[in-house]
Amino acid sequence: MPVPITIENVTKNFGANQVLKGISAQIAAGELFFLLGPSGCGKTTLLRAVAGLNEPDGGRILAGERDVTHLPPHKRDMGMVFQSYALWPHMTLRENVAFGLEMRGVKKAEAEPRVRKALEMVKLADRADSKPNELSGGQQQRVALARALVIEPQCLLLDEPLSNLDAKLRIEMRTEIRRICKEAGLTAIYVTHDQKEALSIADRVAILDQGRLLQVGTPQEVYIRPNSRFVAQFIGETTFVEGTVKARGKGRIVVETATGDWEAETETPWTEGRTVWLSIRPEAVRLHTDRQEGANLFTGQLHATVYLGEVAQHAVALAGGVILKALEMRPRVVARDDERAEVRLWINPGDVQVLGE
DSSP: OOOOEEEEEEEEEETTEEEEEEEEEEEOTTOEEEEEOSTTSSHHHHHHHHHTSSOOSEEEEEETTEEOTTSOGGGSOEEEEOSSOOOOTTSOHHHHHHHHHHHTTOOHHHHHHHHHHHHHHTTOGGGTTOOGGGSOHHHHHHHHHHHHHTTOOSEEEEESTTTTSOHHHHHHHHHHHHHHHHHHTOEEEEEESOHHHHHHHOSEEEEEETTEEEEEEOHHHHHHSOSSHHHHHHSSOOEEEEEEEEEEETTEEEEEETTEEEEEEOOSOOOTTOEEEEEEOGGGEEETOOOOSSSSEEEEEEEEEEEOSSEEEEEEEOGGGOEEEEEEESOSSOGGGGTTOEEEEEEOGGGEEEEOO
């Protein structure tokens, strides 16, 4: 049965370097929970603490009601999938998957149906007698998943499991991992630095930086409503425009900037005179607008363009030296013909995120 995982004020030091600085998180039973952040932020250290491979220096970790903080890995009922497949090359897939059960003393009569079920879940039952070197990288990663699933863990831990695959396989395996976790009803904690990976399959995402947890939310929440400039620029692309709160009304403020006045919808009670940063996603910019009046209408000059067929990525120079990133779906003309052209654009106030320091 899947269990909730509770992380309470966990700290971890390596010598004088404090890698985890009091991290707390509540992961629901059956949830696919992502730890996302740049290299060195502490996400793998935290995962290894949950697995029992790193013992925390402070705080505690609960699996359901059970305190597992100081238990060895084999007593935690958790399965782990690493970056490397770590398959035995001389064993068949069936033997690789059964290995963990043998180490736990499970009898062959009980192990065989469990191995078969695990291979069926990853759609490799028909290759049970193959050797790892006969499989593609994606298939080998599925075997590694089956090996973790066969022990029927309460929680599945995945440490950047797709990083060794090519781009096409990574996209295919994203869907497969979510399907497998949901079909098995597993609680899963997944470490990655790939934002697209997290946004595409997570139930919730935790953003870490320098050993601290900055924000937890659904993929939509952290993307549309980041709580800091770090989160906004780490999750996708954005342009920051610095300004000062000029006026405020019910659910909306006016911000004075070098590019002109902007309006933004916000429930935060920003005070007049406060310095803020506006975060504008490229897809929020409406190029070639026909609007003649209203807030957030600007004229700029195309500064650079990357044409990608179905989309064009533009950099638009506005007043005050601001370069605004803009995404144009089904671009009207080939990008090189538009260089230095003047464009009129509009941003809906509801798409402007206001961030403080």
